[in-house]
Amino acid sequence: MGAELVSAFRLALPEWIADITDEDRAYPGDLAKMELAVRLARENVRRASGGPFGAAIFDEADRLVAVGVNRVVPMHASIAHAEIMAIVCAQQRLGRHRLDEGGGRFLLATSAQPCCQCYGALFWAGLSELLIGARGEDVERLTEFDEGPLPEDWIGALARRGITVRRDLLREEACAVLAEYASAGGPFY
Amino acid sequence: MGAELVSAFRLALPEWIADITDEDRAYPGDLAKMELAVRLARENVRRASGGPFGAAIFDEADRLVAVGVNRVVPMHASIAHAEIMAIVCAQQRLGRHRLDEGGGRFLLATSAQPCCQCYGALFWAGLSELLIGARGEDVERLTEFDEGPLPEDWIGALARRGITVRRDLLREEACAVLAEYASAGGPFY
Numbered sequence: 428m429g430a431e432l433v434s435a436f437r438l439a440l441p442e443w444i445a446d447i448t449d450e451d452r453a454y455p456g457d458l459a460k461m462e463l464a465v466r467l468a469r470e471n472v473r474r475a476s477g478g479p480f481g482a483a484i485f486d487e488a489d490r491l492v493a494v495g496v497n498r499v500v501p502m503h504a505s506i507a508h509a510e511i512m513a514i515v516c517a518q519q520r521l522g523r524h525r526l527d528e529g530g531g532r533f534l535l536a537t538s539a540q541p542c543c544q545c546y547g548a549l550f551w552a553g554l555s556e557l558l559i560g561a562r563g564e565d566v567e568r569l570t571e572f573d574e575g576p577l578p579e580d581w582i583g584a585l586a587r588r589g590i591t592v593r594r595d596l597l598r599e600e601a602c603a604v605l606a607e608y609a610s611a612g613g614p615f616y
Numbered sequence: 617m618g619a620e621l622v623s624a625f626r627l628a629l630p631e632w633i634a635d636i637t638d639e640d641r642a643y644p645g646d647l648a649k650m651e652l653a654v655r656l657a658r659e660n661v662r663r664a665s666g667g668p669f670g671a672a673i674f675d676e677a678d679r680l681v682a683v684g685v686n687r688v689v690p691m692h693a694s695i696a697h698a699e700i701m702a703i704v705c706a707q708q709r710l711g712r713h714r715l716d717e718g719g720g721r722f723l724l725a726t727s728a729q730p731c732c733q734c735y736g737a738l739f740w741a742g743l744s745e746l747l748i749g750a751r752g753e754d755v756e757r758l759t760e761f762d763e764g765p766l767p768e769d770w771i772g773a774l775a776r777r778g779i780t781v782r783r784d785l786l787r788e789e790a791c792a793v794l795a796e797y798a799s800a801g802g803p804f805y
Contacts, residue, residue: 432637432682433705435628444623493621499713504704505740506695507713515693516622524688524696524805543736550732550764551694551805575739576773584765616713616740 438502440512441476444494453489460485460536461558461596463494467509468538468560468604471496472611479570479608482509482537484517484526484554492526492533493517499616510537510545514552525553534558538601539566540594543575550588557585559594560601569605571615627691629701630665633683642678649674649725650747650785652683656698657727657749657793660685661800668759668797671698671726673706673715673743681715681722682706688805699726699734703741714742723747727790728755729783732764739777746774748783749790758794760804 447463447470454460460483467481478497486492495512499505513535517526526533534556540563541549549557563574578584582592636652636659643649649672656670667686675681684701688694702724706715715722723745729752730738738746752763767773771781 432633432639432680433709434631434633435626436704436708437624437626438704439624442623444621448621450621491621499740503707503711503713505707505713505742506700506704506737511695515625515627515695518692518694519625520622522692524692524694543739544733545736547731547733547736547764548695550762551688553694573739575736576767576770578765578767581765 436504438498438504438507438512440494440496440498440516441471441474443470443474443476444496448491448494450491454485454491455489457558457593457596460534461560463491464536464538465560465597465600465604467494467496468601469607472604472608477501479604480509480537480539482513482535484513485534485536487532493520500614506544508542508545510535510541511548514548518552525551527553527555532556536596538604540574543577546577546581549585549590554590557590557592558596559592560597561605562594562598565598565602566605569602570609571613625693627687627693627696627701629683629685629687629705630660630663632659632663632665633685637680637683639680643674643680644678646747646782646785649723650749652680653725653727654749654786654789654793656683656685657790658796661793661797666690668793669698669726669728671702671724673702674723674725676721682709689803695733697731697734699724699730700737703737707741714740716742716744721745727793729763732766735766735770738774738779743779746779746781747785748781749786750794751783751787754787754791755794758791759798760802
C-alpha cells in the first residue's frame with residue numbers, strides 16, 4: 428500500500444478536446460449533437476486517450492455546455508466514463524450540482540447506451556433529454572465491454588423522472604467506432 | 617453561460633477526514649468497518665460538509681484503503697456520493713482503475729444502501745464485498761432522498777459478478793444519522 432490516504436482527485440479530458448469543440452456555433456437538431464459525440468469517441472480511439480465512447484451536453488439554445496470521453500485507464504478511475512466526464516464538467520462550468528437547478532433544459536448525447544453506472548448517474552445530473560448512438564447490445568456484440576444490469580424498463584424509469592430518451596442516432600457510425608477499437612484489441616474493462 | 621469549456625475537475629473530501637481516520641490500525645470484522653462508515657456519515661452532517669452518507673474501503677488485511685463522504689453540494693457535482701469518493705480515492709492511491717487488478721480482495725462499507733448511480737459504479741471498481749448499514753427504504757422513509765431505480769434482483773446481479781452483499785450492519789445507528797440530517801432540514805438532492 429502507498430503511504431497516506433488520498434483525500435482528493437482530479438480527472439481530466441485529453442488536450443486534443445480543444446481542437447474539435449467549437450463554443451461559438453450552435454448544434455441544432457439531434458444529428459448535429461450526436462455527430463459531435465461520435466466524433467469525440469472516434470478521436471479518443473485514434474489518439475489512444477481512452478475507450479471508444481464520447482458524450483456532449485447541450486443547453487436549450489443548442490449550445491455546447493461540456494464534452495466527455497472515456498478516461499478510465501489513463502486516469503486510473505473506473506468512474507471516468509464519457510457521460511460522467513461530461514456531466515461533471517458541465518456542473519463545474521455552471522457552478523451547480525444539478526444542471527437544471529436554475530431552470531432550463533439540458534440534453535446529453537452519448538455515442539453508446541449508458542452502462543449501469545452512467546445510467547444511474549443520469550437521474551441526479553439535472554438532464555431533460557438523452558440521445559443514444561449505439562445500443563447496449565451493439566457494445567456487447569462488437570466489443571468485450573460489459574454494460575452491467577439495468578432495470579427492466581430502464582427507458583420508462585428515466586421518462587418517469589422527466590428524462591426523454593431517443594435512440595439509434597447515427598447508430599452505424601457509433602458502431603463503427605466500437606468495431607475500430609475492438610479490432611485494435613481493446614483494452615476492455 | 618461561463619466562458620470556456622471545462623476540461624478537468626477536482627473533487628475533494630473535507631479536511632476533518634484526517635482527524636478520524638487511522639491508517640496504522642486494522643479494522644477486523646464487519647462491525648469495525650461499518651462503525652467507521654457511519655462515523656464518517658455522522659461527522660459529515662455535524663460539520664455541515666455534505667449529505668448524511670459515509671463509506672470506507674478496506675483490503676483483505678482489514679487495513680483502510682480510502683474513505684468517502686457525500687460532497688455533492690459543496691463540490692457542485694452530482695456524482696460526489698460517499699461511495700464514489702471512496703472508490704476513486706482508493707483507485708488513485710493504488711494507481712489502477714480496478715482495485716483488484718493485481719489480485720487481492722477489497723471491501724466497501726457504506727452507511728446506506730447505494731443509490732442507482734453508486735450501485736452501477738460498484739461493478740467496475742474491483743470490489744469483492746459490500747457492507748450496507750441503512751436500507752434504501754430507510755433512506756426514503758427518513759429523508760427526502762430518492763434512491764432511484766435498481767434491477768429487481770440487485771443483490772443477485774452483484775453476486776453473479778463476484779460481489780457479496782451483507783446488509784443491516786449498524787442499521788439503527790446509520791438510520792439515526794439520516795434522521796439527524798433530516799431533522800435539520802436537508803438539503804435533499
